[in-house]
Amino acid sequence: MAIVATMDTKQAEASFVADIVRSTGRDVVFVDVGTSKDEKSRSNDPAALLAEIAGKARKFMNGLFEAGTVSAVIGIAGGKGSGVFGEVVADLPYGFPKLLVSSARPALLAELAGKLDVLLYPTLVDLFGLNGFTSRVLENAARAIAAMHYLPKAKSRRKIVAITSFGVTTPAVNACVRLLGDRKIETIVFPANGAGGRKMESLVDAGEFDAVIDLTTTELADELVGGTASAGPDRLTAAGRCGIPQLIAPGAVDMVNFGVRSSVPPRFAERRLYAHTPYTTLLRTTPEETNAIGRLTAQKLSASRGPAQVLWPSKGVSDYDRKGGPFHDPEANRAWLSGLRAALPGTIPVRELNCHINDPEFASAAVEWVLDHVDTETADENV
Structure with missing residues (x-):
């Protein structure tokens, strides 16, 4: 399973989800879409930087899918990360399990829902590390995505x-x-x-x-x-x-x-x-x-x-x-x-x-x- 997160700000949450997923018997691969380690992170054009990171992560995700390495993906994000998540999973086929745990504004989540078959789990509180509220949401999300698997389109002669x-x-x-x-x-x-x-x-x-x-x-x-x-x-x-x-x-x-x-x-x-x-x-x-x-x-x-x-x-x-x-x-x-x-x-x-x-x-x-x-x-x- 792929976990998409800005590891510079959501390391604790991503690791928490990874531990739960591993406990169910599934492996994980992290897709880091953080900006702090990028040499352009101090750029005057943060939107361009995010677009570049999203493009690279999208290519990486497509490679994982084509190789049969992943059969589900979960994103953990705030506003910017949610937008990046939408780009990263944009090429994954219909029915491929995509779940986003997000503190982003409802309008952004609605926009994603209008483009992708993504399951949205709004946190309603901000994601600033683990606490009694975010851990509940993250555990439910982790166990939910761990139960999902991609079922490729069955070959059929039916029109x-x-x-x-x-x-x-x-x-x-x-x-x-x-x-x-x-x-x-x-x-x-x-x-x-x-x-x-x-x-x-x-x-x-x-x-x-x-x-x-x-x-x-x-x-x-x-x-x-x-x-x-x-x-x-x-x-x-x-x-x-x-x-x-x-x-x-x-x-x-x-x-x-x-x-x-x-x-x-x-x-x-x-x-x-x-x-x-x-x-x-x-x-x-x-x-x-x-x-x-x-x-x-x-x-x-x-x-x-x-x-x-x-x-x-x-x-x-x-x-x-x-x-x-x-x-x-x-x-x-x-x-x-x-x-x-x-x-x-x-x-x-x-x-x-x-x-x-x-x-x-x-x-x-x-x-x-x-x-x-x-x-x-x-x-x-x-x-």
Whole structure:
């Protein structure tokens, strides 16, 4: 097991964790990301120094993993060390046990959680040596990580399809999962909440999937309008780059996500808002915004190296976008389609369906297209 820590400041804590891990029968290797021994530690650019140390430690960690030396990693850190830990483990695969014991501010931990499948154990007190509080946290963390082992992806001939989802597109996703399951195709569903979209893109790049049903592209709305669920500029690029089949739909592009009502920027105060939960406020996108989202979708799809198709549901793109619903706005929806068609290459077909995105026929059409482009003959029924 690897222990990542700034050994110049967290020696006592790291040694304490190492002793507990060894008592369970596992060996440890220390990855020192401290700065005091570095000749540049007095530099006027501490951020650059940390980046350099993180880069070296990341390379070292990757070497340990590739050699099969480590099967889990634990970090012990404050604010700076937590950021470095995120860099050090960034290339480790999904499912590799990563646990961070940290006294960093919650916002930093939330940022890490949005990028990595890392288990976070906030200490709530600062890490200044061992005491009655920190020793409790560290012992629990040490015993927890000692019980974890990396389980490499099993070799399987079963096909896997990634699907994007949101609460307001859940019926469509459920139907897709069921229909693909009937054909012995496994599905992995990602919440289109920013973190989910980023993780899906990275796993597509890693070759984990045979196709994508990108049913819920709402993260593009947040990226363009400034919501809290943006997945960043690389969203909707990996499948095209890797050449795997991708089915695209405008799921939930009628909304942009914010937190509690008071967190909505003042410039949107007079816009159409809806409280999805007490902690989530949704902003209805305008025709101008949906047109721009459609154009952005087309621009990203234009770089696709593999088969792609767009499915358009004429009767609504989310559960809130129905007659009588809080976000029903056919004009805004049509603006998405107009923007898409204006920028989409003629080689990528657009199929219009006279139904709502959550109607059964929409999911059937999406799955039918995927089945036409994925070889299902090699599906392993024993998986």
